[in-house]
Amino acid sequence: MLKDVQTIFEDYRQMMNHLKKKSYEKNMGIFIEKYGHYLTEMTDYVDKAEEKEIAAKELAVCFVDAVDNTFSKGIRKKIPSSLQADLNMYMIYFVFPALLKTEHEHSKLIADALCDEWRSRFKESQFSYADYDFIYNSFREKIFGIF
Structure with missing residues (x-):
């Protein structure tokens, strides 16, 4: 289940660099094209499960385990x-x-x-999430008409 899902994070620095409204839209398209199969795998897994909440929890544990094992150091x-x-920011801006x-x-x-x-x-990960439209619409290209 979710084999190599940690690869979702392989471009996180590049995707988060100089994030603006236009680049966010472009980067989200790239993210979905490149990693959308993991999202499909998740939704398919829950679809096929009799106990949807348990299946979602299993996916979450698998996902977080993969991230933890990949990035833990020392x-x-x-x-x-x-x-x-x-x-955390990558999760908020792209994964969710x-x-x-x-x-x-x-x-x-x-x-x-x-x-x-x-x-x-x-x-230090006490955050919530929002949908794409909410985040996209919260970007401003100009501050006080400057830039």
């Missing part, structure tokens, strides 16, 4: 706090909105399970 096997902040953008009937259930698991496993 003797304590912990993700450095600056990297954790970057991963892309999942919700599928408009699948269980996408919110999966997003809730993923968010809960993420927050319980990683310190």
Whole structure:
């Protein structure tokens, strides 16, 4: 299940660099094209399950395990706090909105399970999420008419 899902994060620095309204739209398209199959795998998995909540929780654990195993460093096997902040932002800007953008009937259930698991496993990760349109519409190209 979700084999190599941690690859979702392989371009996180590039995707988050100089994020503006136009680049966010472009980068979201790239994200969905490149990693959308993981979102489909998640929604299909929950679709086929009799217990939807349990299936969503299993996906969340699998996803967070993959991220934790990939990015944990040092003797304590912990993700450095600056990297954790970057991963959190990437989740907020790309993973959750892309999942919700599928408009699948269980996408919110999966997003809730993923968010809960993420927050319980990683310190300093007490965030929520929003859909693509909310984030996209919150970008401003100009500040006070300048730039």
